[in-house]
Amino acid sequence: MASPPRPVAFLLVALLLASALFPGSAQAATRRESGPITVTALAVEETSQGFVGVSATVQANVLAEGSGRVFVSTRPLAATDMQGSARLAAQVAASTLGVDWRTQDYLVSFSSDSAVIGGPSAGAVMTLALTTGLHNLLHPEDPWTLDGKVAATGTINPDGTIGPVGGVPAKAEGAKAAGITTFLYPAGLETATTEVAGPRGPQVARVDMATHCRNLGITCRPAARIEDLVSAAAHVALQPPDIAVPGTVDYANILGPSVTAEVDLLQAKLERIEGDARLEKLSAAERAVVDTELRDARDNLQAARDDLASEHYYAAATQAFQGAIHAGRAANITAYFAGGRGPTIVNSALQDCRDEAEAAQEAANVTAATYNAFFAVGAAQERAGGAATLYQQAQALAATDRAASIGTSVFCLERARTVTWWAGLRLEFPGGPLVSDPAATAQQAIEDARDLVTYAQAVLSSVGGNQALAQAQQKLQAAIDAQAVGWYPAAAVQAVGASSLASLAMQVGEGNTVPPAVLNAAQQGAARAISQARARGIEPVLSVSLVELAQEQDDAAASLESYWTARSLALLDFVAPPAPADAASSGPAPGALGAGGGYGGGTLVAYLFMGFALGLGGSGIVVVALLGRK
Numbered sequence: 001m002a003s004p005p006r007p008v009a010f011l012l013v014a015l016l017l018a019s020a021l022f023p024g025s026a027q028a029a030t031r032r033e034s035g036p037i038t039v040t041a042l043a044v045e046e047t048s049q050g051f052v053g054v055s056a057t058v059q060a061n062v063l064a065e066g067s068g069r070v071f072v073s074t075r076p077l078a079a080t081d082m083q084g085s086a087r088l089a090a091q092v093a094a095s096t097l098g099v100d101w102r103t104q105d106y107l108v109s110f111s112s113d114s115a116v117i118g119g120p121s122a123g124a125v126m127t128l129a130l131t132t133g134l135h136n137l138l139h140p141e142d143p144w145t146l147d148g149k150v151a152a153t154g155t156i157n158p159d160g161t162i163g164p165v166g167g168v169p170a171k172a173e174g175a176k177a178a179g180i181t182t183f184l185y186p187a188g189l190e191t192a193t194t195e196v197a198g199p200r201g202p203q204v205a206r207v208d209m210a211t212h213c214r215n216l217g218i219t220c221r222p223a224a225r226i227e228d229l230v231s232a233a234a235h236v237a238l239q240p241p242d243i244a245v246p247g248t249v250d251y252a253n254i255l256g257p258s259v260t261a262e263v264d265l266l267q268a269k270l271e272r273i274e275g276d277a278r279l280e281k282l283s284a285a286e287r288a289v290v291d292t293e294l295r296d297a298r299d300n301l302q303a304a305r306d307d308l309a310s311e312h313y314y315a316a317a318t319q320a321f322q323g324a325i326h327a328g329r330a331a332n333i334t335a336y337f338a339g340g341r342g343p344t345i346v347n348s349a350l351q352d353c354r355d356e357a358e359a360a361q362e363a364a365n366v367t368a369a370t371y372n373a374f375f376a377v378g379a380a381q382e383r384a385g386g387a388a389t390l391y392q393q394a395q396a397l398a399a400t401d402r403a404a405s406i407g408t409s410v411f412c413l414e415r416a417r418t419v420t421w422w423a424g425l426r427l428e429f430p431g432g433p434l435v436s437d438p439a440a441t442a443q444q445a446i447e448d449a450r451d452l453v454t455y456a457q458a459v460l461s462s463v464g465g466n467q468a469l470a471q472a473q474q475k476l477q478a479a480i481d482a483q484a485v486g487w488y489p490a491a492a493v494q495a496v497g498a499s500s501l502a503s504l505a506m507q508v509g510e511g512n513t514v515p516p517a518v519l520n521a522a523q524q525g526a527a528r529a530i531s532q533a534r535a536r537g538i539e540p541v542l543s544v545s546l547v548e549l550a551q552e553q554d555d556a557a558a559s560l561e562s563y564w565t566a567r568s569l570a571l572l573d574f575v576a577p578p579a580p581a582d583a584a585s586s587g588p589a590p591g592a593l594g595a596g597g598g599y600g601g602g603t604l605v606a607y608l609f610m611g612f613a614l615g616l617g618g619s620g621i622v623v624v625a626l627l628g629r630k
Contacts, residue, residue, distance in 0.1 A: 053174025188515030
């Protein structure tokens with residue numbers, strides 16, 4: 001094998017040093033490797049003349065018999081989010097090829113003439129390089145060769161979709177200067193923004209990428225998935241055919257009767273409220289408040305009826321749930337207004353909320369012995385926790401805004417009622433393999449979420465007020481709280497939700513939208529994950545429900561979050577219990593939390609020694625980044 005380029009060679013020396021001092025890790029000198037894979041990435045550098053597109057060289061190598069360690073070398077200094085982006089790229093590369101990412105180690109080096117290399121915008125290119133390296137490691141008889149005239153930019157999402165970046169017009173110019181003939185950029189940026197000089201300083205201009213690239217004399221194409229990059233650079237058709245999107249029509253016998261009953265209950269509740277004689281005693285302003293709630297409830301009822309007719313049972317249940325909230329608010333607010341706005345109705349609503357929340361806690365406190373039950377119990381426990389939080393909020397509002405307190409109490413009441421519905425589904429879906437260690441499953445999901453939330457925080461450090469990131473942080477804390485009380489299914493479900501929200505925060509940060517190509521790719525990713533789960537004997541009822549919900553949602557960002565959550569839940573890493581201390585083992589089992597997985601333990605030590613080796617060689621530095629539904 002020819003000598004690898006200098007940055008990769010230093011990475012190999014570093015790994016060898018770490019392995020020599022820590023015998024538990026594999027020896028680099030005797031391990032199979034993919035050989036260096038080189039790709040051109042594009043970045044933007046701020047100069048005295050404004051933003052200029054520059055190129056960077058990405059080299060990757062994948063080593064067999066690893067434990068998911070990701071080593072990064074950069075020249076010159078890199079942004080602090082580089083390690084998080086490289087780790088995510090390794091995970092996506094392995095997922096794309098259908099293997100466990102923790103059974104290899106990954107070496108990535110960067111070199112550029114720019115002053116700073118940013119991690120997120122190189123995520124797609126790192127994934128391309130690592131996917132190619134991993135394929136070549138697994139299939140040395142049929143290696144891929146990347147076209148050196150192809151370059152790309154874009155972030156990478158956990159499902160392999162390409163996320164937005166800035167400076168695409170300047171990066172196209174950088175591609176032209178570097179001799180690139182084909183430049184791929186994230187789908188959705190066909191019209192991109194750039195800064196141009198103006199009489200009063202820099203101004204933002206919109207650039208049509210097709211025209212811009214035609215003037216540059218290069219080919220530019222949008223890319224929605226990592227498979228698009230592989231197709232363009234390796235000239236390999238990796239894109240699998242679309243599969244049918246699953247729905248709760250498969251659960252007609254189970255969900256049909258209970259959801260129909262919920263819809264009929266909403267109908268009866270609305271008729272009772274609309275016939276309440278007290279409505280005639282309200283002032284015009286008071287009646288307008290009640291009528292708004294009743295109108296929304298009627299809209300929900302009609303939508304639920306339509307979903308039932310289409311056999312979209314979870315969508316129908318969600319509409320009935322939302323309608324029940326509006327109807328409950330209408331009833332309680334009517335009583336509140338008619339009773340002179342006193343505290344009686346407020347206290348009564350609070351008591352009902354408290355009673356139902358306590359009942360929900362008891363209903364959710366059940367064991368999930370199988371994979372199938374794990375999803376149902378996780379959903380029930382998540383909603384029980386939500387009801388308890390809503391009770392606290394309603395209680396706090398009682399002293400300052402009685403009407404708001406009533407509304408929150410009703411939300412609490414209906415949220416608590418869904419707990420029994422979800423908990424009961426564990427009996428309807430009792431099969432599937434046994435969950436051997438739910439605590440370890442929850443811990444793995446929390447660790448993954450913590451890494452992704454930290455990465456998103458680093459990426460979005462200059463963007464304030466990102467709602468999705470704030471929600472991700474809240475869900476992560478909720479997962480940790482659920483874990484502390486032994487509610488492991490809820491901890492796993494909440495942690496997966498936190499990961500999806502962190503990814504969404506990066507996708508829509510700084511005003512970006514969700515392009516249809518990415519949404520379609522996310523839908524297929526969820527559908528494939530559900531198919532894979534079913535092939536393992538698992539029926540991921542929560543994932544199927546979320547896919548159906550995503551199709552009903554009007555907001556593309558909300559749909560994307562639902563698809564991503566559905567996918568991750570279906571692929572949830574059910575961790576086997578650790579082997580006895582005296583058992584012989586060549587390394588952590590797939591899915592296990594080993595010292596080499598994540599950012600701590602042996603991985604951090606390996607980074608330190610890698611930094612020492614790279615320092616001696618003068619090739620650069622190492623960056624360690626510690627990074628309403630029913």
